[in-house]
Amino acid sequence: MTRIDLHMILQTVGPGGYGDLVTRRTGQAVRNGIEPMLADHPPGDLALVDFSTVRLIDYSCADEIVGQLLLRHGHAQYFLLVGVRDHHLEAIEPVLERHGLAVVAQDHTGRIRLLGRLPEDVMRVYAVLVETGGAEPAAIAEALGLGLDTAKAIMADLLRRRLVRPDGPAFRPLMCA
Amino acid sequence: MTRVVELPAQLDDRSFDQFTRSYADAVAQGGRLLFDAHAVQWASPFGLVGLLCAGQAVAQEAEQPLFTLPTDKDVVHYWARAGFFAQAEALFELHGKWPRHAARGSSDVLLDVTPIRGADDVHDVVGHIQERAAAMLTGELGLESTATMGFAMALSEACQNIVEHAGTGGWVAVQAYNWKRRLGRRVVVIAVADAGVGFRRSLEATQAREYGDRWRDGAALEAALIKGVSRFRDPGRGQGLAGIRRYLGRWDGKLSVRSGTARFNMSPSWDDDPPLEEGLPPFPGSQVLMIVPAVADKATR
Numbered sequence: 001m002t003r004i005d006l007h008m009i010l011q012t013v014g015p016g017g018y019g020d021l022v023t024r025r026t027g028q029a030v031r032n033g034i035e036p037m038l039a040d041h042p043p044g045d046l047a048l049v050d051f052s053t054v055r056l057i058d059y060s061c062a063d064e065i066v067g068q069l070l071l072r073h074g075h076a077q078y079f080l081l082v083g084v085r086d087h088h089l090e091a092i093e094p095v096l097e098r099h100g101l102a103v104v105a106q107d108h109t110g111r112i113r114l115l116g117r118l119p120e121d122v123m124r125v126y127a128v129l130v131e132t133g134g135a136e137p138a139a140i141a142e143a144l145g146l147g148l149d150t151a152k153a154i155m156a157d158l159l160r161r162r163l164v165r166p167d168g169p170a171f172r173p174l175m176c177a
Numbered sequence: 178m179t180r181v182v183e184l185p186a187q188l189d190d191r192s193f194d195q196f197t198r199s200y201a202d203a204v205a206q207g208g209r210l211l212f213d214a215h216a217v218q219w220a221s222p223f224g225l226v227g228l229l230c231a232g233q234a235v236a237q238e239a240e241q242p243l244f245t246l247p248t249d250k251d252v253v254h255y256w257a258r259a260g261f262f263a264q265a266e267a268l269f270e271l272h273g274k275w276p277r278h279a280a281r282g283s284s285d286v287l288l289d290v291t292p293i294r295g296a297d298d299v300h301d302v303v304g305h306i307q308e309r310a311a312a313m314l315t316g317e318l319g320l321e322s323t324a325t326m327g328f329a330m331a332l333s334e335a336c337q338n339i340v341e342h343a344g345t346g347g348w349v350a351v352q353a354y355n356w357k358r359r360l361g362r363r364v365v366v367i368a369v370a371d372a373g374v375g376f377r378r379s380l381e382a383t384q385a386r387e388y389g390d391r392w393r394d395g396a397a398l399e400a401a402l403i404k405g406v407s408r409f410r411d412p413g414r415g416q417g418l419a420g421i422r423r424y425l426g427r428w429d430g431k432l433s434v435r436s437g438t439a440r441f442n443m444s445p446s447w448d449d450d451p452p453l454e455e456g457l458p459p460f461p462g463s464q465v466l467m468i469v470p471a472v473a474d475k476a477t478r
Contacts (some may be wrong), residue, residue, distance in 0.1 A: 014297065019304050022333040023296040024341065056303065056326055058333040059420040063413040087326035094416055094423075 002041045007053035009033040021057035027064025038073055048176055052083025062091035070101045078162045080174045081105040102161055104174040112175055125154045134172035178208040184217050188224030190466050194457055200231050201458035210235050210242040217247045222350035222368035223466050225261045225290055229348050230372040232268035234461035246273025260289030287313060288351035299336045302349060303329050313353055313365055318471035320428060327424040334417030335369040335465050343373025343462060360447055362471040372462040376401050376436040379408050394437030395455040402441050431468040
């Protein structure tokens with residue numbers, strides 16, 4: 001597990017470091033600080049993007065950090081946003097929607113949320129996975145009254161988006177221990 | 178020959194086009210410009226940053242314009258405290274006395290007239306304003322605490338528009354008011370302005386062909402503010418203005434963006450400006466006005 005402390009990276013950007021994640025240029029600089037960390041990251045490991053000490057993030061910065069990270073690395077990396085608060089979501093959610101992306105976030109209380117505009121069935125499946133800590137497609141299909149093929153297709157989509165991790169025949173939601 | 182640009186006695190967003198008409202007429206006639214503020218009784222942050230835009234545009238193209246200060250000493254002191262003259266003296270040949278060391282920090286001025294030239298300035302502005310904005314928005318306007326971060330985000334994005342699109346510097350000012358007659362409530366006003374290329378020229382390379390003969394200032398404003406297009410082809414761009422609209426919509430606020438000869442208005446229930454005004458007197462760059470009102474049952478001070 002690799003923890004990416006956004007506030008710490010922000011302190012290395014700009015003259016004397018910045019206090020807030022604002023401006024596109026700052027977002028690009030922070031992402032440039034993150035990407036070398038991902039290069040050293042073991043394949044299949046979880047990257048925790050830590051917002052817990054981020055006071056403010058604006059749309060442009062959210063696009064450069066969350067949007068561009070997922071677009072460039074989301075096909076191969078598991079990302080979990082941690083320490084996320086409602087005002088962070090105001091900037092992050094429009095970015096996900098604009099790019100058709102999704103990501104898992106754990107808020108400061110530990111609650112897991114799937115962010116992004118996904119079909120209702122997918123959101124319901126993810127809620128069951130979070131509630132149970134993981135399940136096989138057959139169990140999901142039974143719990144939600146879905147066809148098995150539908151449940152398998154949803155799991156495959158979640159896996160493709162790196163929103164769940166395979167564990168034998170089951171799938172587990174991303175979460176920070 | 179000197180051409181006089183008359184300033185209205187109350188210079189704010191409502192009288193701004195009285196000023197721009199006088200400005201456009203004077204520019205069209207040619208000669209040195211004299212901005213005559215002697216009769217001005219009051220100016221909003223929008224009026225002050227708009228004046229600076231006019232000064233910048235003229236100073237870039239022609240002889241440094243003249244500026245006659247208001248006769249009313251209180252007005253002069255107020256403009257000095259708001260940081261106007263500190264910016265204006267680089268653009269205008271100022272005529273009249275103004276206090277160079279006027280006390281700053283009126284409780285209603287959240288941000289003096291502040292230049293925006295680059296990303297570092299945006300960081301400074303956002304860092305500077307958060308604490309005072311929180312006290313104002315939640316304490317005096319009665320908004321939920323979540324309004325504060327959105328306010329800083331909206332401010333950041335509006336300032337970044339200058340950095341990313343104007344091709345020149347600009348200014349921002351933030352102030353609180355009692356709008357007893359206009360609204361019966363207290364408001365916080367953000368004014369952001371530049372004398373840069375404006376929305377139409379900024380978007381021309383990517384949008385003009387699609388619009389053909391309909392490509393005008395109004396079309397450019399609609400493209401940016403309603404369709405969320407940007408001069409960059411990256412689909413992640415163009416979210417800032419949409420975010421500003423969402424924020425102001427949530428808090429019953431007003432957004433007005435003037436560029437060239439058009440103005441886009443996102444008007445809340447308490448305002449009756451039309452969504453788009455075209456055929457206005459030409460004015461350089463872009464001027465953004467954001468108004469966040471107190472909650473309806475919050476009495477004015």
